[in-house]
Amino acid sequence: MIEEHFRVRYHEADQMGAVHHAAYITWFEEGRSAFTRAIGYPYAAMEADGMALAITDVAARYHQPARYDEEVIVFTCLAELRSRGMMFTYEVRRAVDNTLLVSGTTKLVSVDRQGTVKRLPDAWREKVAAASLIDGGSVAGEVGL
Amino acid sequence: MIEEHFRVRYHEADQMGAVHHAAYITWFEEGRSAFTRAIGYPYAAMEADGMALAITDVAARYHQPARYDEEVIVFTCLAELRSRGMMFTYEVRRAVDNTLLVSGTTKLVSVDRQGTVKRLPDAWREKVAAASLIDGGSVAGEVGL
Amino acid sequence: MIEEHFRVRYHEADQMGAVHHAAYITWFEEGRSAFTRAIGYPYAAMEADGMALAITDVAARYHQPARYDEEVIVFTCLAELRSRGMMFTYEVRRAVDNTLLVSGTTKLVSVDRQGTVKRLPDAWREKVAAASLIDGGSVAGEVGL
Amino acid sequence: MIEEHFRVRYHEADQMGAVHHAAYITWFEEGRSAFTRAIGYPYAAMEADGMALAITDVAARYHQPARYDEEVIVFTCLAELRSRGMMFTYEVRRAVDNTLLVSGTTKLVSVDRQGTVKRLPDAWREKVAAASLIDGGSVAGEVGL
Numbered sequence: 001m002i003e004e005h006f007r008v009r010y011h012e013a014d015q016m017g018a019v020h021h022a023a024y025i026t027w028f029e030e031g032r033s034a035f036t037r038a039i040g041y042p043y044a045a046m047e048a049d050g051m052a053l054a055i056t057d058v059a060a061r062y063h064q065p066a067r068y069d070e071e072v073i074v075f076t077c078l079a080e081l082r083s084r085g086m087m088f089t090y091e092v093r094r095a096v097d098n099t100l101l102v103s104g105t106t107k108l109v110s111v112d113r114q115g116t117v118k119r120l121p122d123a124w125r126e127k128v129a130a131a132s133l134i135d136g137g138s139v140a141g142e143v144g145l
Numbered sequence: 146m147i148e149e150h151f152r153v154r155y156h157e158a159d160q161m162g163a164v165h166h167a168a169y170i171t172w173f174e175e176g177r178s179a180f181t182r183a184i185g186y187p188y189a190a191m192e193a194d195g196m197a198l199a200i201t202d203v204a205a206r207y208h209q210p211a212r213y214d215e216e217v218i219v220f221t222c223l224a225e226l227r228s229r230g231m232m233f234t235y236e237v238r239r240a241v242d243n244t245l246l247v248s249g250t251t252k253l254v255s256v257d258r259q260g261t262v263k264r265l266p267d268a269w270r271e272k273v274a275a276a277s278l279i280d281g282g283s284v285a286g287e288v289g290l
Numbered sequence: 291m292i293e294e295h296f297r298v299r300y301h302e303a304d305q306m307g308a309v310h311h312a313a314y315i316t317w318f319e320e321g322r323s324a325f326t327r328a329i330g331y332p333y334a335a336m337e338a339d340g341m342a343l344a345i346t347d348v349a350a351r352y353h354q355p356a357r358y359d360e361e362v363i364v365f366t367c368l369a370e371l372r373s374r375g376m377m378f379t380y381e382v383r384r385a386v387d388n389t390l391l392v393s394g395t396t397k398l399v400s401v402d403r404q405g406t407v408k409r410l411p412d413a414w415r416e417k418v419a420a421a422s423l424i425d426g427g428s429v430a431g432e433v434g435l
Numbered sequence: 436m437i438e439e440h441f442r443v444r445y446h447e448a449d450q451m452g453a454v455h456h457a458a459y460i461t462w463f464e465e466g467r468s469a470f471t472r473a474i475g476y477p478y479a480a481m482e483a484d485g486m487a488l489a490i491t492d493v494a495a496r497y498h499q500p501a502r503y504d505e506e507v508i509v510f511t512c513l514a515e516l517r518s519r520g521m522m523f524t525y526e527v528r529r530a531v532d533n534t535l536l537v538s539g540t541t542k543l544v545s546v547d548r549q550g551t552v553k554r555l556p557d558a559w560r561e562k563v564a565a566a567s568l569i570d571g572g573s574v575a576g577e578v579g580l
Binding site: 155156159160161162165167212220 | 446
Binding site: 010011013014015016017020022068 | 300301303304305306310314323358
């Protein structure tokens with residue numbers, strides 16, 4: 001599980017005075033960015049290698065609102081790893097009291113520059129295995145998504 | 146079912162050359178805006194009356210990417226109406242060939258200015274009933290969400 | 291001068307209850323998109339041809355706030371056309387009463403896929419000339435930006 | 436001068452592969468947020484006190500593109516302080532080599548909850564004076580904006 005800390009930006013709050021529900025989805029993405037930096041294969045490097053991760057599914061549940069200028073933490077877990085994709089789960093918490101604000105999941109598939117689904121780069125799976133960052137400590141077998 | 150047509154904006158596409166997955170969530174919201182205008186109780190009027198709809202759950206599935214400048218259509222259905230909330234379903238389609246790009250759902254609860262969950266304004270349910278815009282033609286009973 | 295009409299989206303307003311100042315900058319961009327469609331050389335086609343317009347300068351003055359769900363009009367003028375760039379001016383007005391909300395300018399240069407400044411495609415200047423859409427009716431000479 | 440460090444988020448880059456020009460405008464805003472925290476009167480506290488700063492003018496010049504995942508620094512200076520407003524200047528630099536990416540200015544006026552221009556709260560000017568954060572070390576006189 002990887003933690004990413006930051007403050008809520010002013011423009012992320014809407015006229016209800018709370019962070020707009022779509023903004024949290026971009027925070028999940030920054031959780032994934034932090035995850036890939038943590039395993040030593042940053043997503044920017046993966047893109048430079050000609051591969052990308054395309055989102056196929058997003059789900060989020062909103063528990064409590066985040067407010068402008070609050071410090072929040074995005075906790076990111078790799079919940080499932082397959083030959084051509086993966087699933088992450090997320091929790092967004094208020095830093096000061098650890099209150100759960102939003103939870104969610106995303107599913108992604110590995111694609112090349114033309115958008116064709118391809119096996120994940122070996123580097124990706126090796127780095128994840130080395131970092132022991134798959135939940136439960138084991139990597140799922142070569143079951144196609 | 147309500148249709149909302151518009152073109153993909155330049156800044157909505159990311160460096161993969163397709164609309165960023167969080168942007169579609171804001172399109173769902175514009176689908177709801179169009180829905181509330183269609184029933185004659187625009188969401189802006191509901192807010193002026195001191196009530197709001199807070200998102201509790203979002204889910205989206207991504208089928209095909211939307212591209213900059215394409216005309217898209219957001220189809221919005223009220224799938225479930227309860228005393229203190231509702232569920233909408235959405236389909237985003239490419240206008241030129243009706244290809245399904247993204248499908249999704251959102252659940253919302255009715256809240257007052259303090260964020261306390263409250264019964265939906267009568268105006269809301271009366272307008273929906275008058276417009277026959279609930280899927281299947283019937284409005285669910287007074288079952289609390 | 292080209293007009294583009296649309297409604298203010300919910301997420302574009304911030305917790306002051308007015309459209310966030312950065313959102314108008316994206317509206318200027320949609321004004322440009324409409325301009326390029328109007329001359330018959332849509333920006334998407336220019337990108338497909340391997341050329342792009344990179345922003346070098348933006349300026350905006352905020353007169354009155356736009357509000358959620360209001361219909362607004364973006365008026366876009368090509369104020370200056372040079373061999374390797376151009377300047378646009380914009381006015382955002384509230385549709386119902388023509389009130390000026392925001393005015394602004396952007397300067398852009400023509401770049402290839404590597405980001406190197408290049409002469410504007412001939413198609414661009416021919417289409418603009420044919421459409422008589424340069425302000426004052428004349429196109430500036432081949433003075434480098 | 437106040438420094439704010441962060442990494443470029445994935446969704447901030449557009450399909451040219453560089454940060455979209457409107458995103459930097461939101462970074463300027465986070466520079467201001469950091470400035471107000473540094474003087475001990477965070478903007479969130481000012482809003483809680485019933486006052487806000489409304490943007491009247493923005494200008495930005497784009498020198499070099501920022502890219503996804505790069506660490507950037509926003510340098511924020513209070514360039515002018517008046518009785519009812521102020522001007523900030525900004526520089527966005529790439530952290531790794533200090534390259535200037537974007538420079539800009541914003542002018543703001545102090546408004547109450549109804550949007551009426553009002554004198555800046557005394558707290559604001561006292562905190563700025565105490566922090567010696569006005570450029571050149573002196574605060575401009577009581578000249579109305």
